[in-house]
Amino acid sequence: MLLRVISTLPQLNGMKNETLIYALIAVACVVLLTIVAASLINYEGGEDRSYVKRRIAAVSIVVVISAAFFVYFDLVAKNAILNPGFQSMYTSTCIGCVALVFLGSIVVNVILMFLFRHSKYGSILFKMKK
């Protein structure tokens, strides 16, 4: 779909909308992968620092997915647009979507971590049960 040739303004607007939808899907993927990674990292005895490993995993997933999103949509998908003017219009949308993926993932993760604070996923924030 994104690799078809874009030559008209309506086609460009359609591509922008699709990119936004893919950004939302990417946010969901980041959250899901963070939950899975957190579950797979075992608790440790003694001084339990497994939450540090989960944090590293969470941050890495956000960064990697955001970077991958940017690489694909800005470097690969954009080649389908023939008009340079249209390309620069798409680039600003793309940057906005990457920011949505990055910041949106962080915000959604933090909200869910508060809601599930007693779980391994919630321990990424290292909030203790009272």
Place this chain on the structure above:
Amino acid sequence: MAKKFFVLGIGGTGMRCIESLIHLCAMGMFDDTDVHMLALDTDINNGNFSRLKEVKDAYMKTKNTNPTNSIASKDTYFSANLKYYQFSPNYEENSTFDSVFDYSSTKSKKPQEAEIADLMFTDDVEDFNLRHGYRAQTHLGSLMMYHSIIEAAKSDTNNDLKSFLTELTNAAQTHPHVFILGSVFGGTGASSIPIIPQAIAKAAGIVSNGSVNIADSAYFGSTLLTAYFNFKAPSQSELSKQKVIASSQKFALNSQVAMMFYDNDTTVKKTYQKFYMLGTEGMDYDPMAKDKEKITETITGGEKQKNDSHYIELMAACAALDFCNTDNTILEANKQNANTEYLYRSRNDSGKLEFQDFVGGSDDALTFAKKFGTLIAFSLLCNGEDDFISGLQDKKQGIGGFEDVDLSQISSLKHYFELFHVKFNSDGTMEDGWLRQLYRSAGQNFLFNNDLFSPTSQKEMMKFDWSDSLYAKDGITKGKEYGGIFSNKFDSFKKKFQEVLTGSQLQATNKCEQVLKLMYDTLCALYKF
């Protein structure tokens, strides 16, 4: 209201049986029970006596920093409320039969009484030092122990024996169960078992000014523990020097004669409602085997007499548990008919010791397996690399609400587990605690998976997967394991602990007891009990 149970541990074997009983209390086998235990030995410096006190202190301080505030609980570890007393006849000043009974002046003033004594006792027996016990001279020991108990009851000064008797007389209305733990082949235990009920009853009468008759109101039971170990025989020079030394070569004969006595004597049958006959098929076990090279002479007593624990002592403690739980109607019927019930247990041909061998019945066996096994898992979660308990207290486990657990209670709990299971030294080596000593005495195939006992260093022990290999893979504990594909033993444990914590309504007297309850519920759920 908690049930009251009175236990007397007499002599070196009695001390080790009481030690096993304390471990049963720690497992939670004596729910809702105030256990009053009187440790009775002539040898106050005995190594087994001091080890018992160490275990008792660790137990009581774990349960409550102020033992007087301790109360019995249920379905948790350390559930029994222990009250400890000790009594040791004072032979520091008058340390021989001759001096205790002023034999020299008795011979001149009451020659007939002196002649009766000469009929019963040889000169050597009248003259040996009593500070290390009665050295298998039971005919002397019975007299001396009876006399000591009555003298202590009459004494103007307060002592532990009087406190124990006061509790017993206070419980007289409820027909208390009184159980005696000791051997029939040695010195102090063998001397005391025949006369203890009468001595206790008379002493209680003195303490209560005659208002209570314990002989009528209480039920008495005892172990008849026959010879199960040997030790280095005395050399001729030692015998010449000490005059009287107990020899394990005579233990079998002593046991046989004692058993005949307990089977025939009418006074014993009127006094005791239940006897538990216990013994092993041989006497090959050497309780001092690990120190064999250091032992150059026969140890008559003192701090050097510190025998390793044996599984038969646990069986004796389980006999006490059975007596504690015996219905009063059965005991009353035995008492009225002057009928003593003789119980025994035998091992199956495979030689393997199962849970049923200790407590009988499949439900009781499963309960015993649950409480014993999960306590072992707890010990590994407390003193190993996966130290969960310290991590709770200092929040390093990321679970709040336990910062105010008393540090001294945690320290006592850790020390208890060193005595119960294994102590890790700073160089990575291990010292065997009670459990591993029992395993050695049983010659393998002791209740649990043999893999539990194979580690010889701290590193190996921490690698041992107790989530999967704690219990044997057959019998009543088949399937008692936990773990997932992506979880290790600690990970599954912590997830379950958090789950239990979320759903719990803790009502213990102090934070440490709350932790004990949470650990109990978590581990029982994990092992699918």
